[in-house]
Amino acid sequence: MRWNKTALTTFVTCALAASTSFTASAVTTLKLSHNQDRNHPVHKSMQYMADEVKELTDGEVRIRIYPNGQLGTQRESMELLQNGALDIAKSNASEMEAFEPAYGAFNIPYIFRDRDHYYRVMQGEVGEKILESSHDKGFVGLTYYDAGARSFYASKAINSPADLSGMKIRVQPSPTAVEMIKLMGGSPTPLSYGELYTAMQQGVVDGAENNPTALTTARHGEVAKVFSQDEHTMIPDVLVISSKVWDKLPQDQQEALKKAAKDSMMYHKDLWTKMTNEAIEKAKDGMGVKFVTVEKQPFVDAVKPMHDAALNNPAIADYVRGIDALAVQ
Numbered sequence: 428m429r430w431n432k433t434a435l436t437t438f439v440t441c442a443l444a445a446s447t448s449f450t451a452s453a454v455t456t457l458k459l460s461h462n463q464d465r466n467h468p469v470h471k472s473m474q475y476m477a478d479e480v481k482e483l484t485d486g487e488v489r490i491r492i493y494p495n496g497q498l499g500t501q502r503e504s505m506e507l508l509q510n511g512a513l514d515i516a517k518s519n520a521s522e523m524e525a526f527e528p529a530y531g532a533f534n535i536p537y538i539f540r541d542r543d544h545y546y547r548v549m550q551g552e553v554g555e556k557i558l559e560s561s562h563d564k565g566f567v568g569l570t571y572y573d574a575g576a577r578s579f580y581a582s583k584a585i586n587s588p589a590d591l592s593g594m595k596i597r598v599q600p601s602p603t604a605v606e607m608i609k610l611m612g613g614s615p616t617p618l619s620y621g622e623l624y625t626a627m628q629q630g631v632v633d634g635a636e637n638n639p640t641a642l643t644t645a646r647h648g649e650v651a652k653v654f655s656q657d658e659h660t661m662i663p664d665v666l667v668i669s670s671k672v673w674d675k676l677p678q679d680q681q682e683a684l685k686k687a688a689k690d691s692m693m694y695h696k697d698l699w700t701k702m703t704n705e706a707i708e709k710a711k712d713g714m715g716v717k718f719v720t721v722e723k724q725p726f727v728d729a730v731k732p733m734h735d736a737a738l739n740n741p742a743i744a745d746y747v748r749g750i751d752a753l754a755v756q
Contacts, residue, residue, distance in 0.1 A: 455488045455680070457672065460498040460507075461517035468702050469517060469572055469664060470494050472695035476570075476666075479687035488680050490515065509565030511671040519574060519664045521601045527561035528742035532750060534603040535737050536659045536730040537723070540754050542576070545661050549692065553749035558665075566667040570688035573699045574638065576658035580647065581634025584719045585655040588612045588729045597623050597635040603733070607659065611729045620645070627651055640706040648714035655719045657726050 459477075463469045470492065477490035498504060498513060501522055507513035509526070523530035532538065539545040548554050549571045558568025579585040581594065591613035598604040600617040608615035616632050626632045627650040634651060635641075636659070642648035666688060673681065710716040737747045 454486065455676070457488065457490050457514040457668075458498070459490050459492045459515040459517070460496075460504045460513060461492070461494055462496040462501055463494060463517075465494050467494075468695055468698035471698055472572060472691045473517070473666070475694045476687045476691035479690055480684055483683035483687060484680055488676075488684065505566070505667075508667065508669045511565075511669050513669065514672045515569070515666065515668045517572070517664055517666050520662045521599055521604070523665055523667075524601070524603070526566070527564050529557045529560040529746060530665070531603065531740075532557065532737065532743040532746040533662055534601065534660065535733055535747065536607050537727045538734070538747065538750055539661045542661070544754055545573075545663075546696070547753045548750050549663065550689075551753060553746055553753070556749075557746060561667070562670050562673075565670050567670055567673045569666045569668055569685060570692045572664040572666065572692060572695045574662060574664045575640065575699065575703055576656075577636050577638055577660045577662065578654060578656045578658050579634055579636050580642065580651040580654045580716075582652060584653045584717075584721075585634070585657070586719065586721050587725045594633040595631070597626065597632045606733060607730055610732060611726065623647065624650060639703055639710065642710040642714065642716055643706045648710045648716045652715060653717050653719060654710070655721050657721045657723055659726060659730070 459473060461469060461473065473490075473492055477492060480488050480490055499507065501516070501518045504513055504516035505518055505522070505526055508516050520530040520533040524534060539548070554571065558570075561567065579591075579596070581596075583590070585591060585594075588611040591608070591611050594613045595616045596608050596613045597618045598608055598615045599620075605615040605617065618626055618632065623632070623635055624645060624647060627635065627647065635647065637647075639654060642651070642654065648654075668684075676684070707718065711718065734747070738744050
């Protein structure tokens with residue numbers, strides 16, 4: 428069942444009014460919305476956080492998780508959050524850029540050299556500043572969740588940008604993603620994720636880009652038999668809380684929530700690693716997908732104008748410089 432925005436806001440607001448209290452004598456119950464199912468690492472990691480928050484606050488703060496987009500899409504959840512009609516939501520940096528430009532730093536291709544670099548940023552000062560940057564926009568970041576490295580998959584290997592010439596590549600509806608594919612020589616085709624399987628099957632698009640789990644969870648390995656591991660982006664999921672809700676929490680509860688959120692990021696790291704490895708093995712052995720390791724430098728060179736532009740963009744330049752400084756340690 429789809430909700431129109433007015434009905435969704437009314438429903439969530441009424442639900443919150445019935446269950447959320449900030450009085451000293453009552454339990455504070457925070458509603459958390461996300462779009463994955465209960466078996467996904469993101470859900471399990473947030474449940475880990477919820478259990479720790481309850482323990483750290485002696486049961487005074489509890490988190491009720493609504494998976495599968497029950498309270499709306501990621502974008503709808505963000506809008507409800509800004510209005511104070513929803514407490515906590517999971518989104519990703521691609522969509523977050525529209526609400527807070529600072530998150531655009533994460534969307535630049537090859538901004539992260541590898542996974543270790545990614546985690547140095549997420550756990551460090553730069554990552555924390557980006558989480559805090561949006562308070563005046565109606566939400567505050569709590570933590571990041573690893574969503575893997577995105578690479579190309581199609582019916583042929585993509586070993587260099589030249590191989591993308593003439594290919595229609597499905598991308599998220601993101602200006603950054605569109606620009607990346609153009610610079611690499613392909614033809615970007617924004618398309619709903621739910622339509623992608625059929626689009627590849629019917630030749631509407633020639634390929635796509637995502638992390639390896641898409642091959643199995645969405646069965647894309649049935650219609651795309653080569654996964655070229657160029658790892659052009661590592662775009663994190665982001666867990667955010669309404670500024671109105673955050674500001675009402677006493678400091679000790681804020682600290683407990685923040686600690687639990689950070690701990691859940693590292694818990695999620697292990698879950699995500701396991702899920703990715705299992706997906707790769709299943710795609711190889713059960714679906715006949717070939718994994719190709721590619722030379723990344725030609726791809727890096729192709730999208731260098733995006734990195735240069737970011738360094739001249741006042742909204743994200745300082746963040747980009749901070750990320751670059753953590754590349755080698």
